[in-house]
Amino acid sequence: MIGRDSEFGELTALLDSARRGEGASVLVSGEAGIGKSLLASAAVETASSAGLGVLSCRGIRGAGAAGFEGLHELLLPLLDRVDALPPRQRTALEVAFGAEGEPADRLIAGLAALGLLEKATAASPIMVLVEDLHWLDRSTAEIVTFLASRMGDMPVLLVATTRVDPVYPDHRLHFGHHLPLAPLSEEDALNLIDGRAPAMTTQQRHRLVAYARGNPLALTEWSADPSWTEEPPPIERSRLPMGKRLEDSFLAEVALLPRATRRALLVAAAGEGASSHEVIRAARNLGLDRGDFAPAESFGLITLTGDTYRFRHPLVASAVYDNADSDARARVHAELAVVIDDAVRAVQHRAAAAVGWDENVARELEVLAVATGRRGARTEAAATWRRSVALTPVAAERARRTVMAAEAARQAGATADAAVLLAEAMPVVHDEGSLVQAARTELLIATTSTALQGRRGDELVELSRTLSDPADRLEILIWAAVRSYLRQDSSAEITRAVIDELGRPDLAVTEEQRVLQGIGLALISPADRITSAEKALSIFQGRVRDSDATLLNCLAFAVEDTDDLTEAVRVWTAEIDIFHRSARTSDETVAIAGRGTVHVTANEIAAGLADSEHALRLSSDLGMSVVGALAAANIARARAWRGEQELATSALETCTELSGLMPVARVEAVASWASAQMAANERRPDEALVHLLKSVEHPPIGIWAGGDLADVAVRVGRPEAVEGWLSMATTALASSDSDHLAMLVERSRALLTPGSAARDHFEQAIRRGERTTAHLDLARTRLFFGEWLRRDRRIMEARDHLAAALQVFEAHHAAPLARRTAQELRAAGGGERSQPAKSFDAGSVLTAQELHVARLAAEGYTNKQIADRVYLSHRTVGVHLYKAYAKLQISRRSQLASVLEGVLD
Template identity: 45%
Template sequence: MSGLLDGARQGRGGAALVEGEPGIGKSALLEEATRDAAQNGFQVLTAQGVRGASEVGFSGLHALLLPVLDRLSALPDRQRRAIETVFGTADGQPPEPLILQIAVLSLVEEAAATAPVLLTVEDLHWVDPSSAEAIAFLAPRLGAVGAALLATARTDQALAAAAFDTRVLLRPLCAEDAHRLVTERRPDATAAQRDRIVHESVGNPLALTELSVSTTPVLAARPARRLPMTRRLEQTFLADVTALDDRTRRALLVAAAGEDAGPGELSAALARSGLSPADLTPAERAGLGRLGSGFAFRHPLVSSSVYDSADAETRRAAHRALADVVRDEGRAAQHLAAATVGWDDDVAARLDESARRADARGARTEASAAWEAAAALTEAPGVAARRLAAAAETARQAGDVERALALSRRARPSAVDEATVLQLETTEWMLSQTVVVPDARSADGLVDVAVSMSDPEARLELLVFAAVRWYILQDAAPVAERIGDELARSATPDQALREIGLGLVQPGRGLDVDTALEAFRGPLRPVDGILLNCLAFAAEEARDLVAAERVWTAAEHAYHAAGRTGDEATALCGRASVRLLLGDVTGGMADASQAMHLSDQMGLGIVGAMAAAVVARARALRGEYDLHRELVTAAELRGGVPLFARVSATLSWARGIAAAGEGRDLDAVAEIEQTAANAPIALWAGADLAEPALRSGRPEAVSDWIAAAEAEADRSGSDHLRMLVLRSRALLADGPDAEGLFEQALAHASSADASVDVARTHLLYGEWLRRSRRILRAREHLRESVPVFRGQGLEPLLARASAELRAAGESDSAADCRDAASVLTPQELQISRLAATGLSNKAIADQVYLSHRTVGAHLHRAFAKLGISRRTQLPVVLENR
């Protein structure tokens, strides 16, 4: 613990979780660390988990941050609003978890800027899930902050435990230390009594203490079997409780059932039960707790022994009394639910309303739990299904994939109204876009559900879902025909949505992207995220990459403004893939790296896998083959088994590029042929097939791709595709035919909007011209390629073009210059570009989901790498490099 505090004092913070069974000494260790920190100038922020209080979202986080909320004004606007919204001090849309978590980190950084901070969380396993999630996010991210986080939890019971790099398991005392403690606590005990206490306590300090001082005959007889330590301690405390009078025991039960109640609420609940706070005085004298602002039990096991030993009806009476007086509607509803047996629509309605309020504040885990509890108390199966559907969707939004899927599957058999069916299908469809969903409904299955709908809008949405499913999985052609036929028959005023679906399954149709984008100009609906992505996919299917980038950019801006970070990750990933095709390798790599960052924070496995695959392809293009292999592995780990076809094909393409760059031409051909798993990827990847196929003596491997790509170029009118087809034909051609094909390819270059592919065409033509001893013309084309390759950091192609120029008798005057993309990490480059536009660190922080102090640290490193000292130098140095 001292090492943790020393590190925080020096600006190298960290987090530790102290685990162990009840009574093992976790609280004592926390108290000692708190005392040490306070004496050494630390700001100490504390939160305490309370059994039964986990239904109130963000209550633990509010208690932890309350002393530093006066620093909120120092945060970027969006981060400040996120904290204010979840704490109920401002109205607004509930923030995405990632935005809130970064805001919490920023606030801790602000507090640590003036003095080191110790955050303590006792009984983390009882902290509400929304707060625990924020604490889990904080734990591994304090390495560059002057703050330490110390939490306690029962062994393997804290959901957030895995986030702590340091986990300290407290073990029982050895026999010698146990005997010493018993002697201190009970010096008059005989040797036999001491041995018995040590034997029964199994080294647990609390058990040793309690059994040493207990006045009840709990050791009179040896039990037939040894009970778990928790139960033995509860029995020890229960023996003390049993010795109290009936009124005091009943008052203790009300206090145990309402540990989260304030003093006024506890007093009122006691009065409702015919009791008063004075009835707790005997319990205080017995050392079971302290009467003050409420009743503070000496140890959580005292509370649990009181509550668990009471009969069910007595417990329900205590909860009824609390439900009548607790002021918070959500907590009151939970107490009322605990007092209810069987179906009760009135109580279910109160839980439903409680869930809505929690959802409005962003406490989605608690909202989901409340909706599930409401469903359990609902008599009508259809209404119960609707509430389970709401629970499933909020669980999905909270990132609890397994629970969301389980709730959805529970609701399905009872779902009778179309709104509930649509919600369930939407939830599972959205889950399937980011993670592998077992037994996910097929595109054909989605059509079956769609045609059963009487509501034309619901039918249309499901048909578009089916179209996207078909497009991503590249399902059988008859399925696409069925989807297209149903879409064509759909009678709906939402023509933009209908056109999106048709654009995916009938790519030969025209697609008016700008008109379709108009449908998304207003505030985004929940489903609009999917539909914008569909529009981008439809533009890609039409081979209009410029339009696709425009849609992905519009989507990214809309999602960012709405705080929808999961959707933003998807849009960044989509734009990254398109930008690579357009030749913006550095921009695409920055987008994909940011998508990986967001996906990892939110557990979006499939999006993270696709983003890693795109970065792997960029690294291969740049000749960074070791990094490329690391990213291939990262994509495979994130994507699960089996990989989505789009991810698998992108990885095959990346491996093919790397193999060709390393001279493994047969491997390159085999990998690029594997991209056939996803036809849209294979269409563009085939352009990288001709060179390794020729070098390995397999020119026939290119013919199928040329035929397919030529047909697609004719269908779509894509100049980019035509250029790639003609370039490949030129490489395969003999003698003078090659020149004409190269010239035809470059004739399409001005309309191709693909700088790297155009530059590669110039390079290949220049190489052919030099080999044909037409040196002057060769130089012209080689010169065209060099700046593009250097600007994108494509070292293998740059080295090849520079060598050709030298062979043609011309040196590369800028050969020693290194572009910014080659010296900065993708995140440093992204932040530097934003800073070059004049944005402040706070504004950049809102853009890239970091704290503004972390943004400053990235800029400091970037300045050193670029050899500059001022922000005003960034535009020039980034432009020149």
């Protein structure tokens, strides 16, 4: 290689690090012909000579309709190790490769691929080469980028090559290293020409260097033909992109071949990736024979490598294919479709051959799209649906398939594309099935991303009235309630219309429908409550469709609205188990985030932090911005409880970034509550009051956040600011009788009541609080009571409450409240307390994820079972446990249970 010493040195250094167990990933990028493949090949040669194993796959232009083709090529040498994977990861990989079963989220398939790499490194370090990442099927590309961000702790170097072009995805952020290949310097370019064409004159060399612009492929190709340098190129030609100029030079070379050979090259280009036997059979059907490939082989444009024809450079294939007329391409694809054995590729060629409408091919593509989606290749399924739409002649069928394309795009995480497809379909959709599916897709997008607002409740009511199927009418009305609940932006008139329509006694016929109706009404109607969460959960045990997942989440929200936080945690946990068993990682992530919010509200800070950090990690992997924003807001709230202001600020910044321009009301409310806690920690009660009042505007969160209002409102002289929340909370207590909420209400009344009458409210608040597990809110109540008692000169009584509060705050690491309480205790004459040496606290030295893994290990789960449960690789679980042992100063798994026994919540 010439002029690539620095880049090659960086790769060899990374290879050396991988041999020592310090893995990495590097993306080699540049324009066509810049030398990416040559550099990667040199790295492979170095790796092989150093004893590293090599795994590789290659993207092929126009391939990838079925998805996971590249992944199968990459992992084929390792598939004999698949039984060593955790069960769900093994199943996810098998389904991706065509076995029967339910498709898993791409996260599980990614973990399976990571697990296989980990197993393979037990034999030797590995280099993974992914060539032409820009052409790799999207499902594989997603897993490659997943792997690229996780190479740090393994003896693996992952190298991927990609073109720099706005039409291709930009994967740089996923790789630890980026190696952009720049054009060669003039000196290096001249050295390359010296080696290739020593007979060239000085003038020819300099003219070629100027024209090739440092592109090694251009220098190599054009140095072989001095005619390129005899005259300066036309100005307009010099301005063409390098890829186009190289293609033109290849076409000039192809033009020298016999006509039959040019046609044979077109068959090979259109059938790139097919076997040579298939290509030759298709050529014969077009009146050609094997001998027609020989002149191209003599020119070095194409070679027979193994069982496949390989072009000298991908630009040769693209030049041949793109320069052919559409009729010639269609004839070639039609013949390839006849001879290719693989059904998926055959359909792909029939689609490429189709001109204008073709319902037969459109129907075949629909079947392929369904099958591809069932394997979990959702991006490819969406693309296949779109191609089916383009070939569909009947408007009604075209609309139906467009709706299905939108749903497939939503499942693939391409919410913006899904929204565009829905906008195309909605004006022309008339059949009920498509109308319902469109509404379902629309609401699923609106509840998990900021790409779409969705229709208002009254619009959904109008839609329901046009439907003849009672089950469809019920579903749409439930969606209207869900939308109204989550957005909290419906007018009283719209809300009333939804309640009236959804509450009709003749709407629900079966027991299941009545349960679903109850969930919808509980979300939107204050007069309706969930009567049996157990019965509601039971109807989802045997099925979990996409729409069911949202209804399950709304069931948990409805239970939260009964103000029974313990029951809400139980329902969220049951949902997590349901989603986990059915490998629905995205839905499980939503439920984990939901449970984390309730945990923190219920004062279970460590559990809430573990759930929220888990949900944030998963949402990042799955591209679920709204869920990630909620998790981040809740992390900020948990950190604020502990006084970890910098960490809380960072979490709120993450929340803002993920929320986008249209933040969800629930996320805004939790974030405002966190901001209020942070402001209170820094003794800025006026700012805390503003944030709390904003949080109270969202009743499901505000009913609990409002419990903090009275303290800051009194401090800034605005006790009237509490009245609205106090009225809302009192109304809620009339039907829920929650001891936790009652404590907050009585405490607030105590803080607002002048004179001795406040005592009765404080004592009532403490009595209700002692019936709960809300230890922090109870301790805060004791703190406020202690402050009141000290001002009332009841010093001894004040000390008792303050000392009890301080003990709880210290045990839960609630540093700001602990400082405030200690200061108040000193003012009450409590002095400096002499305490026994503090016992070792596992909860304070482990990260939330380490604590989560350690607890599961202590409960008897194996590393494989833990990996399956928390969506980590087997090796990563081992690393977390290794770090936990060191931090906990233990050496055996059997010691975990005792050392974790005292960790709170």
